[in-house]
Amino acid sequence: MTEPAPRGRPSTGRAHRPPTIHDVAREAGVSRGTVSRVLQGGHNVSPAALEAVNAAIRRTGYVVNRHARSLVMQRSDSVAFLLTEPQELFFEDPNFNVLLRGCTRALAEHDIPLLLMIAGNEPERRRITRYIAAGHVGGVLLVSSHSGNPVVERLTQAQVPVVACGKPLGQRTHVAYVAADDREGAREMVRHLHRIGRRRIATVTGPQDTPGGVERLAGYRETLAELGLPYDERLVAEGDYTRAGGEAAAGRLLDRAPDLDAVFVASDLMADGALTALERAARRVPEDIAVGGFDDSPIAASTRPPLTTVRQPWDRISDEMVRLLLSRIAGEDPAMVILPTELVVRQSA
Amino acid sequence: MTEPAPRGRPSTGRAHRPPTIHDVAREAGVSRGTVSRVLQGGHNVSPAALEAVNAAIRRTGYVVNRHARSLVMQRSDSVAFLLTEPQELFFEDPNFNVLLRGCTRALAEHDIPLLLMIAGNEPERRRITRYIAAGHVGGVLLVSSHSGNPVVERLTQAQVPVVACGKPLGQRTHVAYVAADDREGAREMVRHLHRIGRRRIATVTGPQDTPGGVERLAGYRETLAELGLPYDERLVAEGDYTRAGGEAAAGRLLDRAPDLDAVFVASDLMADGALTALERAARRVPEDIAVGGFDDSPIAASTRPPLTTVRQPWDRISDEMVRLLLSRIAGEDPAMVILPTELVVRQSA
DNA sequence: CTGAAAGCGCTTACAG
DNA sequence: CTGAAAGCGCTTACAG
CATH class of the missing domain: 3.40.50.2300 (Response regulator)
Structure with missing residues (x-):
């Protein structure tokens, strides 16, 4: 009466296989479909099943495999933070840091990973555009102040949800953006x-x-x-x-x-x-x-x-950028959000 | 004589399905296995097949679906850049920018996406540790100068390849790191x-x-x-x-x-x-x-x-961190790399 | 409300 | 060197 032998995968160095939906299902005494439904929000699941599954998730320490999910859902759960400025600006400008931190935090609250991409020159831009167009990210937070940026056009053409920081200049298509007034x-x-x-x-x-x-x-x-x-x-x-x-x-x-x-x-x-x-x-x-x-x-x-x-209300700007992007990903139309500024009087004037 | 109807997936808004390995195989007149072998480096593939596949890839604009690949390979192709400093330091310290940019660039050369993670407090640290331990990233570039950081221990315990920036203090396990002298x-x-x-x-x-x-x-x-x-x-x-x-x-x-x-x-x-x-x-x-x-x-x-x-030779530091991490991911033992510094004389001394 | 089944796109022994 | 097939872990109509 031994356990069935572990499945014969080659040892990859990683010690223990993380539990899968299958383990949770067995533990909870339900089918994998039911576990998945719980994961998706618990609609059409009986209270008893729901509780059993949640308990099993807790006991097993289950964490969803995002690759599997993304594969079947046909979309990625990650978001790109894309810089198209030449790198010097990125270095020198302290605003970038504030914005980056804010967006990382706001996305983390939704459990969404942030991919940092820097496209300072045309080859990099092409590589990254291809990557994004291939569907590897669910949406893009775009930081690119200078006009005439071909990336915006390419991205919207590829149907990837985009939210820009600051109004994109000289764009014929409507692209969602957040800006200070x-x-x-x-x-x-x-x-x-x-x-x-x-x-x-x-x-x-x-x-x-x-x-x-x-x-x-x-x-x-x-x-x-x-x-x-x-x-x-x-x-x-x-x-x-x-x-x-x-x-x-x-x-x-x-x-x-x-x-x-x-x-x-x-x-x-x-x-x-x-x-x-x-x-x-x-x-x-x-x-x-x-x-x-x-x-x-x-x-x-x-x-x-x-x-x-x-x-500039950077915290609100990042919050709104993330909110807007998520709504775009959910299929809503673009919007532009303008946030008020505030005069801060110190000693230079 | 019409084309076979497109597979009946619900329209997700994304216009055209990107080509898959299946499209490439058909285009090249080979099996999907052969296409995959070409993708993996072209071993055990005849020159003719190799050429046909490469041509088909070019014609179709094929880009590998990383989710599918990660799922079957049982490992992610992305790398986390993990900050465990409280956010203020991140904001104020210009070195972070330089390091982040350097690592992003070095990883981009290997076509590896960088996930930015900021864990300034314990709940964030736990969430992120769980995410990483679940195998969602292939390795971690760790920026955490203060000693007594529990993240290092947890990560190495979870068998995730880690390379730190600066020697991690008070760690009982050997962890790979890169530091200036x-x-x-x-x-x-x-x-x-x-x-x-x-x-x-x-x-x-x-x-x-x-x-x-x-x-x-x-x-x-x-x-x-x-x-x-x-x-x-x-x-x-x-x-x-x-x-x-x-x-x-x-x-x-x-x-x-x-x-x-x-x-x-x-x-x-x-x-x-x-x-x-x-x-x-x-x-x-x-x-x-x-x-x-x-x-x-x-x-x-x-x-x-x-x-x-x-x-501090930041460019070399980021290069070496990435190189070291890739070697760790490939299964090699940890190493520590010390890089020489250089006196820069300006006017303050 | 629930389970069985098909399928997402890829890799990899396996048998030729 | 190559193809057919199994399987990675998940989601989602479908039929009950």
Whole structure:
């Protein structure tokens, strides 16, 4: 009366085979179909069976085999976090970290694994697009601010649910996205600079092929008009969202308009660079020149002086991105979510 | 004479079924077994068949279904990048980014997807340990500097191949790891400070439950002895690898030993904090006090003044971690890899 | 409400 | 060298 011999699989080094649905079924005295139904939510299962199965799951320590499930369900349960920026930006920009952490956490709550993919150049992009189009991921969280990104088009064409962070520029198809209210955030900042008495307000913009770059500049211009301040091109310099770029842009501003008394910089990282430029030019902040940033990224509190800035609600952004993606995966239509920003006053303005 | 009707699966929204091994076999005029053999490396396949299959793969755009493969192979093809630090560190420390990017790239070269997992607290750790122990990943790249981490033990117990970044402290089992030569790096830095004429050399250490914290301090002490300099406890303050921690530790040092003329700080981030403390105390760097960092992280070049530091070869570290993990997965024994560091002289010392 | 059965796409002895 | 066949662990109509 011995147990039937273990099935003759080659030893793979892994000590014990994890229990399968079959073990649970035997343990609970039901069929595998019933166990599976319990796993799927317990519809059409008698209370008694349900309880027996749950107990058996607990006793056996059963964990579903996701490969088997994905194979039969014809879809993956994982989600890709896809970066299409060149790697330097990824390194330097502290916002990426915040977003990545937030999305990982939000997905973890749904028990969904996050695949990190970085596609900084065209070969990588092709490889990754193929991987995703092959159905290896259930959906994509896309971080790619620059417009003209072919990945978006390819992904939607492959019918893969996508949610972008920030409005994808120059896309003919509707793609779901989550963004902060860049324009209103910029308006708040410029109003604040005006309120504290500044009248020659300059700006360092983001790249004009990114939604943040465009929208924050638009907010700046609108508010100037609203306040009856003239729009002066010498007060506008384009940056590239890097620290060095912010420093260079602030330097140009100082050359062209030495009388400026405030500068709204479209990202904290660039604002930190601008502070360096101002210090070198022996301008005191905020006494001579007030500086406003954007993001309220981790560095904002540790610049000298600490940055007055516009907070992007990163936690909510990641939550909404995940929520939206799950709804897309469930078959709902795209949507765009705009989240309000908040002015954070520290010492630089 | 119509095509056979498509198999009657419910439409899932995904437009076209990707081609399967079956389509390739038909296209190539061989059996599915032969196609599979080609996929596995082409052993025991005639040149003619091999060519026919490869051509068919190209024509059909076939991509292997990893779920099916993993199911039958009884192992996953993905690798987890597991962070067990509390999230703050992850945010603040630029080294994480560099390492993460490096590992993603190195794995991509082997066509292996990276799963990002963050386990900052015990419930998360349990959930993730269970996930991994269930065989959902083929191996783990572990980033966890603090000792007493239960995850390491659980993972090795579950027979999952693990490679750590930095030597795991207080582990009874041998676990493979890759680390920079922390001790020698610290020695180089202290020697450099001595060479430029400093004699009252202080240090801000890393946490003493981390390998870097311990080793870099050891290198500091050894070099002092070697140079005939006395070891003075007032010259040693422990930091926590955060900017604020570095600032605080430097402040303590200044209180206890106002005559110090150099400080070796065990990370660039803490060194940046130390610069703030020194500036507030009106000490010039490097004239009054020379400052040496560790890491050569992205921030090192943009501190004021730019940091003289010790470069950790992050690219090589990630390469070696991935190489080592793949060899572990292939069944080889653990190994530890120590990589040399390099002194990078900028302006702070 | 439940079980038996087919099938997801792949790999791998096995027999030729 | 090659094909037919079994099987990986799961889900889901289908028939009761």
